[in-house]
Amino acid sequence: MNPIIVWFRQDLRLADNPAFTHAAKSGRPVICLFVLDDGAAGEWKWGGASRWWLHHSLTALNKSLKGHLVLRKGGAAQTIKALMRETGADQLVWNRCYEPFAVARDTGLKTALGAAAQSFNGALLHEPWEIKTGAGTPFRVFTPFWNAMLKRPVEKPKPVPRAPHFAIAPSDSLADWKLLPVKPNWAHGFDWTPGEKPAQDALYDFLDQVDDYGRSRDLPDRDGTSRLSAHLHWGEISPRQAWHAVRARHHSEGSETFLKELGWREFCAQLLFHNPDLPSQPLDRRFAKFPWRKNEKDFQAWTKGRTGIPIVDAGMRQLWQTGWMHNRVRMIVASLLIKHLGIHWRQGEEWFWDTLVDADLASNSANWQWVAGCGADAAPFFRIFNPVLQGEKFDPQGVYVRRFVPELENCPDKYIHKPWAAPVSPENYPEPIVDLAAGRDRALGIFRALKR
DNA sequence: TGAAATGTTGGGGCG
DNA sequence: ACGCCCCAACATTTC
Numbered sequence: 227m228n229p230i231i232v233w234f235r236q237d238l239r240l241a242d243n244p245a246f247t248h249a250a251k252s253g254r255p256v257i258c259l260f261v262l263d264d265g266a267a268g269e270w271k272w273g274g275a276s277r278w279w280l281h282h283s284l285t286a287l288n289k290s291l292k293g294h295l296v297l298r299k300g301g302a303a304q305t306i307k308a309l310m311r312e313t314g315a316d317q318l319v320w321n322r323c324y325e326p327f328a329v330a331r332d333t334g335l336k337t338a339l340g341a342a343a344q345s346f347n348g349a350l351l352h353e354p355w356e357i358k359t360g361a362g363t364p365f366r367v368f369t370p371f372w373n374a375m376l377k378r379p380v381e382k383p384k385p386v387p388r389a390p391h392f393a394i395a396p397s398d399s400l401a402d403w404k405l406l407p408v409k410p411n412w413a414h415g416f417d418w419t420p421g422e423k424p425a426q427d428a429l430y431d432f433l434d435q436v437d438d439y440g441r442s443r444d445l446p447d448r449d450g451t452s453r454l455s456a457h458l459h460w461g462e463i464s465p466r467q468a469w470h471a472v473r474a475r476h477h478s479e480g481s482e483t484f485l486k487e488l489g490w491r492e493f494c495a496q497l498l499f500h501n502p503d504l505p506s507q508p509l510d511r512r513f514a515k516f517p518w519r520k521n522e523k524d525f526q527a528w529t530k531g532r533t534g535i536p537i538v539d540a541g542m543r544q545l546w547q548t549g550w551m552h553n554r555v556r557m558i559v560a561s562l563l564i565k566h567l568g569i570h571w572r573q574g575e576e577w578f579w580d581t582l583v584d585a586d587l588a589s590n591s592a593n594w595q596w597v598a599g600c601g602a603d604a605a606p607f608f609r610i611f612n613p614v615l616q617g618e619k620f621d622p623q624g625v626y627v628r629r630f631v632p633e634l635e636n637c638p639d640k641y642i643h644k645p646w647a648a649p650v651s652p653e654n655y656p657e658p659i660v661d662l663a664a665g666r667d668r669a670l671g672i673f674r675a676l677k678r
Numbered sequence: 679t680g681a682a683a684t685g686t687t688g689g690g691g692c693g
Numbered sequence: 694a695c696g697c698c699c700c701a702a703c704a705t706t707t708c
Contacts, residue, residue: 444679605679606680608708609681610681611679612680615680666708673708
Protein backbone atom coordinates (compact mmCIF):
# COMPACT_ATOMS: atom_id res chain seq x y z
CA MET A 227 0.00 0.00 0.00
CA ASN A 228 1.17 3.52 -0.74
CA PRO A 229 2.01 5.72 2.23
CA ILE A 230 -0.21 8.52 3.54
CA ILE A 231 1.31 11.84 4.63
CA VAL A 232 0.13 13.68 7.77
CA TRP A 233 1.14 17.29 7.35
CA PHE A 234 1.54 18.72 10.87
CA ARG A 235 1.21 22.49 11.24
CA GLN A 236 -0.38 24.06 14.31
CA ASP A 237 -1.56 20.73 15.71
CA LEU A 238 1.58 19.34 17.33
CA ARG A 239 -0.13 16.56 19.28
CA LEU A 240 -1.32 12.97 18.85
CA ALA A 241 -4.51 13.02 20.95
CA ASP A 242 -7.63 14.54 19.40
CA ASN A 243 -5.78 15.01 16.13
CA PRO A 244 -8.30 14.17 13.40
CA ALA A 245 -5.78 14.13 10.54
CA PHE A 246 -3.33 11.89 12.38
CA THR A 247 -6.15 9.63 13.56
CA HIS A 248 -7.47 9.32 10.02
CA ALA A 249 -4.03 8.34 8.75
CA ALA A 250 -3.35 5.91 11.57
CA LYS A 251 -6.66 4.15 10.95
CA SER A 252 -6.16 3.97 7.19
CA GLY A 253 -3.84 0.99 7.61
CA ARG A 254 -1.31 2.63 5.30
CA PRO A 255 2.29 3.39 6.20
CA VAL A 256 2.29 6.90 7.69
CA ILE A 257 4.71 9.73 6.99
CA CYS A 258 4.54 12.52 9.60
CA LEU A 259 5.74 15.74 8.02
CA PHE A 260 6.42 19.27 9.24
CA VAL A 261 7.33 21.94 6.69
CA LEU A 262 9.03 25.19 7.66
CA ASP A 263 7.39 27.44 5.08
CA ASP A 264 8.54 30.98 5.90
CA GLY A 265 7.78 32.29 2.43
CA ALA A 266 4.03 31.71 2.60
CA ALA A 267 3.37 33.96 5.57
CA GLY A 268 5.07 37.07 4.21
CA GLU A 269 5.29 39.70 6.91
CA TRP A 270 3.77 37.29 9.44
CA LYS A 271 6.36 34.54 9.34
CA TRP A 272 7.05 33.15 12.82
CA GLY A 273 8.66 35.61 15.20
CA GLY A 274 11.61 34.92 17.44
CA ALA A 275 9.72 33.63 20.49
CA SER A 276 7.48 31.48 18.30
CA ARG A 277 10.56 29.87 16.74
CA TRP A 278 11.92 29.06 20.16
CA TRP A 279 8.66 27.33 21.08
CA LEU A 280 8.43 25.57 17.72
CA HIS A 281 11.91 24.09 18.13
CA HIS A 282 11.05 22.51 21.45
CA SER A 283 7.57 21.45 20.41
CA LEU A 284 8.87 19.68 17.31
CA THR A 285 11.45 17.94 19.49
CA ALA A 286 8.65 16.72 21.78
CA LEU A 287 6.44 15.63 18.88
CA ASN A 288 9.32 13.74 17.28
CA LYS A 289 9.84 11.90 20.55
CA SER A 290 6.14 10.94 20.70
CA LEU A 291 6.47 9.66 17.14
CA LYS A 292 9.50 7.56 18.11
CA GLY A 293 11.77 9.66 15.93
CA HIS A 294 9.61 9.42 12.81
CA LEU A 295 8.91 13.13 12.28
CA VAL A 296 10.12 14.24 8.86
CA LEU A 297 11.30 17.85 8.66
CA ARG A 298 11.50 19.75 5.39
CA LYS A 299 12.02 23.40 4.57
CA GLY A 300 10.60 25.37 1.64
CA GLY A 301 7.35 26.22 -0.11
CA ALA A 302 4.79 23.77 1.22
CA ALA A 303 3.20 22.81 -2.12
CA GLN A 304 6.46 22.01 -3.90
CA THR A 305 7.95 20.34 -0.84
CA ILE A 306 4.94 18.09 -0.37
CA LYS A 307 4.65 17.17 -4.04
CA ALA A 308 8.35 16.29 -4.08
CA LEU A 309 7.95 14.10 -0.99
CA MET A 310 4.99 12.32 -2.60
CA ARG A 311 7.06 11.52 -5.70
CA GLU A 312 9.99 10.48 -3.58
CA THR A 313 8.03 8.08 -1.34
CA GLY A 314 5.14 7.05 -3.55
CA ALA A 315 2.68 8.56 -1.07
CA ASP A 316 -0.65 9.23 -2.75
CA GLN A 317 -2.71 10.59 0.15
CA LEU A 318 -2.26 13.78 2.16
CA VAL A 319 -4.16 14.88 5.27
CA TRP A 320 -3.91 17.92 7.53
CA ASN A 321 -5.84 19.91 10.12
CA ARG A 322 -6.98 23.28 8.90
CA CYS A 323 -5.32 26.64 9.65
CA TYR A 324 -7.33 29.81 9.16
CA GLU A 325 -4.80 32.57 8.50
CA PRO A 326 -5.54 34.14 5.10
CA PHE A 327 -2.22 33.07 3.60
CA ALA A 328 -2.68 29.52 4.94
CA VAL A 329 -6.17 29.30 3.48
CA ALA A 330 -4.87 30.46 0.07
CA ARG A 331 -1.95 28.04 0.11
CA ASP A 332 -3.99 25.06 1.29
CA THR A 333 -6.84 25.71 -1.13
CA GLY A 334 -4.32 25.70 -3.97
CA LEU A 335 -2.88 22.41 -2.79
CA LYS A 336 -6.31 20.84 -2.47
CA THR A 337 -7.22 21.92 -5.99
CA ALA A 338 -3.99 20.44 -7.32
CA LEU A 339 -4.33 17.12 -5.50
CA GLY A 340 -8.08 16.62 -5.71
CA ALA A 341 -9.39 13.64 -3.78
CA ALA A 342 -5.87 12.75 -2.62
CA ALA A 343 -5.99 15.63 -0.13
CA GLN A 344 -8.30 15.82 2.85
CA SER A 345 -8.46 18.36 5.69
CA PHE A 346 -10.00 18.30 9.16
CA ASN A 347 -10.88 20.65 12.01
CA GLY A 348 -8.29 20.32 14.75
CA ALA A 349 -7.89 23.91 15.93
CA LEU A 350 -11.32 25.36 16.67
CA LEU A 351 -14.48 24.38 18.52
CA HIS A 352 -16.52 25.39 15.49
CA GLU A 353 -15.67 26.31 11.91
CA PRO A 354 -15.55 30.08 11.33
CA TRP A 355 -18.26 29.84 8.68
CA GLU A 356 -20.66 27.84 10.88
CA ILE A 357 -21.69 30.52 13.36
CA LYS A 358 -23.77 33.19 11.68
CA THR A 359 -26.36 35.81 12.52
CA GLY A 360 -30.01 35.40 11.59
CA ALA A 361 -29.19 37.37 8.46
CA GLY A 362 -26.50 34.87 7.55
CA THR A 363 -23.58 37.24 8.12
CA PRO A 364 -20.63 36.75 10.51
CA PHE A 365 -21.02 38.21 14.01
CA ARG A 366 -19.22 41.42 14.89
CA VAL A 367 -20.36 41.58 18.49
CA PHE A 368 -19.12 39.03 20.98
CA THR A 369 -22.17 38.40 23.17
CA PRO A 370 -24.57 37.32 20.40
CA PHE A 371 -21.72 35.30 18.89
CA TRP A 372 -21.23 33.57 22.24
CA ASN A 373 -24.95 32.87 22.62
CA ALA A 374 -25.09 31.38 19.13
CA MET A 375 -21.96 29.36 19.86
CA LEU A 376 -23.46 27.88 23.03
CA LYS A 377 -26.34 26.44 21.03
CA ARG A 378 -23.94 24.13 19.18
CA PRO A 379 -22.54 21.00 20.75
CA VAL A 380 -18.75 20.77 20.98
CA GLU A 381 -17.41 17.54 19.52
CA LYS A 382 -15.85 15.09 21.95
CA PRO A 383 -12.07 14.83 21.70
CA LYS A 384 -10.61 11.71 20.10
CA PRO A 385 -8.16 9.45 21.96
CA VAL A 386 -4.63 8.77 20.69
CA PRO A 387 -4.98 6.16 17.94
CA ARG A 388 -3.00 2.92 18.01
CA ALA A 389 0.50 3.62 16.70
CA PRO A 390 0.66 3.22 12.92
CA HIS A 391 3.44 1.69 10.88
CA PHE A 392 5.73 4.55 9.88
CA ALA A 393 7.21 4.91 6.43
CA ILE A 394 10.82 6.07 6.29
CA ALA A 395 11.82 9.32 4.61
CA PRO A 396 14.91 11.50 5.02
CA SER A 397 14.54 14.49 7.32
CA ASP A 398 16.31 17.81 7.77
CA SER A 399 18.15 18.19 11.04
CA LEU A 400 16.17 20.44 13.38
CA ALA A 401 19.40 22.06 14.57
CA ASP A 402 20.11 23.21 11.00
CA TRP A 403 16.91 25.23 11.04
CA LYS A 404 18.48 27.45 13.72
CA LEU A 405 15.16 28.23 15.38
CA LEU A 406 16.83 28.91 18.73
CA PRO A 407 18.46 32.27 19.47
CA VAL A 408 22.22 32.40 19.96
CA LYS A 409 24.52 35.32 20.68
CA PRO A 410 22.70 36.52 22.62
CA ASN A 411 20.42 33.76 23.81
CA TRP A 412 17.66 36.10 24.88
CA ALA A 413 15.43 33.11 25.65
CA HIS A 414 17.51 31.93 28.60
CA GLY A 415 14.83 33.10 31.04
CA PHE A 416 11.90 31.34 29.33
CA ASP A 417 10.25 29.08 31.89
CA TRP A 418 8.02 27.10 29.51
CA THR A 419 7.94 23.43 28.61
CA PRO A 420 6.50 23.01 25.12
CA GLY A 421 4.93 19.70 24.14
CA GLU A 422 1.74 17.69 24.36
CA LYS A 423 2.36 16.15 27.78
CA PRO A 424 3.24 19.47 29.47
CA ALA A 425 0.14 20.98 27.83
CA GLN A 426 -2.04 18.30 29.41
CA ASP A 427 -0.32 18.85 32.75
CA ALA A 428 -0.95 22.60 32.48
CA LEU A 429 -4.64 22.00 31.81
CA TYR A 430 -5.09 19.66 34.78
CA ASP A 431 -3.11 21.92 37.13
CA PHE A 432 -5.34 24.78 36.04
CA LEU A 433 -8.55 22.79 36.59
CA ASP A 434 -7.75 22.64 40.32
CA GLN A 435 -8.14 26.41 40.51
CA VAL A 436 -10.55 27.18 37.69
CA ASP A 437 -13.39 27.94 40.14
CA ASP A 438 -11.35 30.96 41.31
CA TYR A 439 -10.56 32.09 37.78
CA GLY A 440 -13.01 35.00 37.69
CA ARG A 441 -11.23 36.74 40.54
CA SER A 442 -7.62 35.60 40.39
CA ARG A 443 -7.07 35.87 36.63
CA ASP A 444 -6.79 39.65 37.04
CA LEU A 445 -3.97 39.55 39.59
CA PRO A 446 -0.69 39.49 37.68
CA ASP A 447 1.49 38.33 40.58
CA ARG A 448 -0.43 35.05 40.75
CA ASP A 449 -0.74 32.10 38.39
CA GLY A 450 -4.48 32.66 38.22
CA THR A 451 -4.68 32.36 34.43
CA SER A 452 -4.58 29.06 32.58
CA ARG A 453 -1.24 29.74 30.90
CA LEU A 454 -2.51 27.54 28.07
CA SER A 455 -2.28 30.16 25.30
CA ALA A 456 0.90 28.93 23.62
CA HIS A 457 -0.05 25.26 24.00
CA LEU A 458 -3.37 26.06 22.32
CA HIS A 459 -1.76 28.13 19.61
CA TRP A 460 0.57 25.32 18.60
CA GLY A 461 -2.14 22.74 18.98
CA GLU A 462 -0.34 20.79 21.70
CA ILE A 463 -3.78 20.65 23.22
CA SER A 464 -7.07 21.20 21.42
CA PRO A 465 -9.80 23.60 22.54
CA ARG A 466 -12.16 20.60 22.51
CA GLN A 467 -10.01 18.88 25.13
CA ALA A 468 -9.97 21.99 27.31
CA TRP A 469 -13.70 22.59 26.86
CA HIS A 470 -14.76 19.09 27.83
CA ALA A 471 -12.26 18.80 30.67
CA VAL A 472 -13.80 21.89 32.26
CA ARG A 473 -17.40 20.97 31.51
CA ALA A 474 -17.01 17.47 32.94
CA ARG A 475 -16.29 18.60 36.50
CA HIS A 476 -16.94 22.32 36.92
CA HIS A 477 -19.99 24.55 36.92
CA SER A 478 -18.80 27.65 38.70
CA GLU A 479 -18.57 31.31 37.84
CA GLY A 480 -14.85 30.79 37.26
CA SER A 481 -15.26 27.86 34.90
CA GLU A 482 -17.86 29.70 32.83
CA THR A 483 -15.56 32.74 32.59
CA PHE A 484 -12.77 30.51 31.33
CA LEU A 485 -15.01 28.90 28.70
CA LYS A 486 -15.93 32.38 27.58
CA GLU A 487 -12.24 33.05 26.97
CA LEU A 488 -12.20 30.02 24.67
CA GLY A 489 -15.18 31.75 23.05
CA TRP A 490 -13.12 34.91 22.50
CA ARG A 491 -10.45 32.76 20.85
CA GLU A 492 -13.11 31.47 18.44
CA PHE A 493 -14.49 34.99 17.94
CA CYS A 494 -11.04 36.29 16.96
CA ALA A 495 -10.44 33.36 14.60
CA GLN A 496 -13.69 33.95 12.72
CA LEU A 497 -13.00 37.71 12.59
CA LEU A 498 -9.68 37.08 10.84
CA PHE A 499 -11.23 34.46 8.56
CA HIS A 500 -13.90 36.87 7.39
CA ASN A 501 -11.63 39.94 7.40
CA PRO A 502 -8.30 38.89 5.87
CA ASP A 503 -6.74 42.33 6.33
CA LEU A 504 -7.49 42.41 10.07
CA PRO A 505 -3.74 42.38 10.92
CA SER A 506 -3.06 45.57 8.97
CA GLN A 507 -6.27 47.56 8.52
CA PRO A 508 -8.63 48.95 11.17
CA LEU A 509 -11.98 47.17 11.00
CA ASP A 510 -13.56 50.53 11.69
CA ARG A 511 -12.38 52.41 8.62
CA ARG A 512 -12.89 55.78 10.31
CA PHE A 513 -9.59 55.05 12.03
CA ALA A 514 -7.70 54.83 8.73
CA LYS A 515 -6.97 58.58 8.95
CA PHE A 516 -6.02 58.64 12.62
CA PRO A 517 -2.95 60.89 13.03
CA TRP A 518 -0.66 58.44 14.79
CA ARG A 519 2.41 59.86 16.39
CA LYS A 520 5.75 58.57 15.14
CA ASN A 521 8.31 58.53 17.92
CA GLU A 522 11.00 55.88 17.81
CA LYS A 523 12.48 56.96 21.14
CA ASP A 524 9.21 56.48 23.03
CA PHE A 525 8.53 53.21 21.24
CA GLN A 526 11.98 51.90 22.18
CA ALA A 527 11.42 52.91 25.81
CA TRP A 528 8.14 51.00 25.73
CA THR A 529 9.69 47.83 24.28
CA LYS A 530 12.54 47.88 26.77
CA GLY A 531 10.38 48.53 29.82
CA ARG A 532 11.94 51.96 30.46
CA THR A 533 8.85 54.17 30.37
CA GLY A 534 9.13 55.14 34.03
CA ILE A 535 5.63 53.77 34.69
CA PRO A 536 6.09 50.72 36.92
CA ILE A 537 3.23 48.41 35.89
CA VAL A 538 3.99 49.04 32.22
CA ASP A 539 7.71 48.44 32.61
CA ALA A 540 7.08 45.28 34.66
CA GLY A 541 4.85 43.92 31.90
CA MET A 542 7.22 44.71 29.06
CA ARG A 543 10.11 43.16 30.96
CA GLN A 544 8.07 40.07 31.78
CA LEU A 545 7.40 39.77 28.05
CA TRP A 546 11.06 40.06 27.13
CA GLN A 547 12.31 37.78 29.89
CA THR A 548 9.69 35.04 29.71
CA GLY A 549 8.10 35.32 26.25
CA TRP A 550 4.71 35.96 27.83
CA MET A 551 2.76 38.67 29.62
CA HIS A 552 -0.19 38.48 31.98
CA ASN A 553 -3.42 39.37 30.20
CA ARG A 554 -4.43 42.21 32.52
CA VAL A 555 -1.03 43.82 31.97
CA ARG A 556 -1.24 43.34 28.20
CA MET A 557 -4.29 45.62 28.23
CA ILE A 558 -2.48 48.22 30.33
CA VAL A 559 0.70 48.37 28.22
CA ALA A 560 -1.32 48.42 24.99
CA SER A 561 -3.50 51.23 26.24
CA LEU A 562 -0.47 53.31 27.21
CA LEU A 563 1.21 52.83 23.82
CA ILE A 564 -1.91 53.66 21.83
CA LYS A 565 -3.61 56.29 23.96
CA HIS A 566 -0.99 58.10 26.04
CA LEU A 567 1.89 57.79 23.58
CA GLY A 568 -0.33 58.02 20.48
CA ILE A 569 1.72 55.36 18.67
CA HIS A 570 0.08 53.17 16.02
CA TRP A 571 -1.32 49.88 17.34
CA ARG A 572 0.45 48.08 14.51
CA GLN A 573 3.83 48.81 16.08
CA GLY A 574 2.71 47.14 19.27
CA GLU A 575 1.16 44.31 17.31
CA GLU A 576 4.47 43.63 15.53
CA TRP A 577 6.45 43.73 18.77
CA PHE A 578 4.10 41.23 20.40
CA TRP A 579 4.28 39.06 17.28
CA ASP A 580 8.03 38.79 17.64
CA THR A 581 8.27 38.39 21.40
CA LEU A 582 5.25 36.33 22.53
CA VAL A 583 5.48 32.54 22.62
CA ASP A 584 1.69 32.49 22.15
CA ALA A 585 1.70 34.95 19.22
CA ASP A 586 -1.40 34.11 17.21
CA LEU A 587 -2.32 36.15 14.17
CA ALA A 588 -6.06 36.21 14.88
CA SER A 589 -5.93 36.86 18.63
CA ASN A 590 -3.04 39.31 18.39
CA SER A 591 -4.50 41.54 15.71
CA ALA A 592 -8.10 41.35 16.97
CA ASN A 593 -7.05 42.30 20.49
CA TRP A 594 -4.78 45.17 19.44
CA GLN A 595 -7.69 46.55 17.47
CA TRP A 596 -9.92 45.99 20.47
CA VAL A 597 -7.72 48.15 22.68
CA ALA A 598 -7.32 50.80 19.98
CA GLY A 599 -11.09 51.05 19.70
CA CYS A 600 -11.12 50.31 15.97
CA GLY A 601 -11.94 46.60 16.15
CA ALA A 602 -15.06 44.48 16.49
CA ASP A 603 -17.02 44.95 19.70
CA ALA A 604 -14.09 47.11 20.76
CA ALA A 605 -13.51 49.15 23.87
CA PRO A 606 -14.47 52.72 22.96
CA PHE A 607 -11.49 54.92 22.22
CA PHE A 608 -12.15 57.14 25.20
CA ARG A 609 -11.79 54.17 27.55
CA ILE A 610 -8.26 54.93 28.70
CA PHE A 611 -6.56 52.90 31.40
CA ASN A 612 -4.80 54.87 34.10
CA PRO A 613 -1.76 52.64 34.75
CA VAL A 614 -1.38 53.97 38.32
CA LEU A 615 -4.95 53.07 39.28
CA GLN A 616 -4.76 49.75 37.45
CA GLY A 617 -1.56 48.93 39.32
CA GLU A 618 -3.02 49.90 42.68
CA LYS A 619 -6.14 47.88 41.97
CA PHE A 620 -4.61 44.66 40.67
CA ASP A 621 -1.12 44.66 42.22
CA PRO A 622 -1.79 46.49 45.50
CA GLN A 623 1.43 45.44 47.28
CA GLY A 624 3.54 45.86 44.14
CA VAL A 625 4.66 42.23 44.23
CA TYR A 626 4.46 41.90 40.45
CA VAL A 627 6.17 45.23 39.83
CA ARG A 628 9.07 44.45 42.16
CA ARG A 629 9.55 41.02 40.57
CA PHE A 630 10.37 42.56 37.20
CA VAL A 631 11.56 46.05 38.16
CA PRO A 632 14.22 45.48 40.82
CA GLU A 633 15.09 49.19 40.85
CA LEU A 634 11.89 49.66 42.83
CA GLU A 635 12.63 47.01 45.42
CA ASN A 636 12.91 49.55 48.23
CA CYS A 637 10.20 51.90 47.06
CA PRO A 638 7.43 52.07 49.67
CA ASP A 639 4.12 50.39 48.80
CA LYS A 640 2.40 53.75 48.82
CA TYR A 641 4.48 54.96 45.86
CA ILE A 642 5.21 51.67 44.11
CA HIS A 643 2.95 52.58 41.19
CA LYS A 644 3.94 56.26 41.11
CA PRO A 645 7.58 56.51 42.25
CA TRP A 646 7.81 60.05 40.86
CA ALA A 647 5.63 61.18 43.77
CA ALA A 648 7.85 59.57 46.41
CA PRO A 649 9.87 61.87 48.72
CA VAL A 650 13.03 60.01 47.70
CA SER A 651 13.11 59.06 44.04
CA PRO A 652 14.45 55.57 43.35
CA GLU A 653 17.90 55.25 41.82
CA ASN A 654 18.41 54.09 38.25
CA TYR A 655 14.72 54.25 37.47
CA PRO A 656 13.63 56.64 34.69
CA GLU A 657 11.26 59.55 35.07
CA PRO A 658 7.96 58.88 33.24
CA ILE A 659 8.30 59.51 29.50
CA VAL A 660 4.75 60.85 29.43
CA ASP A 661 2.63 62.86 31.81
CA LEU A 662 -0.41 60.64 32.32
CA ALA A 663 -2.98 63.43 32.59
CA ALA A 664 -1.55 65.30 29.59
CA GLY A 665 -1.32 62.12 27.50
CA ARG A 666 -4.93 61.31 28.26
CA ASP A 667 -6.10 64.83 27.36
CA ARG A 668 -4.11 64.77 24.14
CA ALA A 669 -5.66 61.44 23.08
CA LEU A 670 -9.17 62.64 23.86
CA GLY A 671 -8.54 65.86 21.93
CA ILE A 672 -7.47 64.01 18.77
CA PHE A 673 -10.40 61.66 19.12
CA ARG A 674 -12.85 64.54 19.42
CA ALA A 675 -11.40 66.28 16.38
CA LEU A 676 -11.59 63.06 14.36
CA LYS A 677 -15.21 62.47 15.24
CA ARG A 678 -16.24 65.82 13.80
C1' DT B 679 -12.17 43.94 30.24
C1' DG B 680 -12.27 52.74 32.83
C1' DA B 681 -11.57 57.22 34.56
C1' DA B 682 -12.81 61.71 35.65
C1' DA B 683 -16.26 65.14 36.11
C1' DT B 684 -20.50 66.26 37.79
C1' DG B 685 -24.67 65.55 40.48
C1' DT B 686 -27.18 63.89 44.65
C1' DT B 687 -27.82 62.56 49.31
C1' DG B 688 -27.38 62.53 54.11
C1' DG B 689 -24.91 62.80 58.52
C1' DG B 690 -22.59 65.72 61.64
C1' DG B 691 -20.49 70.08 63.35
C1' DC B 692 -21.67 74.43 64.68
C1' DG B 693 -23.53 79.06 65.28
C1' DA C 694 -34.64 73.18 67.17
C1' DC C 695 -33.07 75.03 63.03
C1' DG C 696 -30.42 76.37 59.00
C1' DC C 697 -26.14 76.32 56.96
C1' DC C 698 -21.95 74.38 55.45
C1' DC C 699 -18.77 70.71 54.63
C1' DC C 700 -17.71 66.54 52.79
C1' DA C 701 -17.77 61.62 52.30
C1' DA C 702 -20.25 58.24 49.81
C1' DC C 703 -22.61 56.92 46.14
C1' DA C 704 -24.86 57.58 41.46
C1' DT C 705 -24.91 59.45 36.92
C1' DT C 706 -22.90 61.50 32.97
C1' DT C 707 -19.27 62.44 29.93
C1' DC C 708 -15.17 61.53 27.53
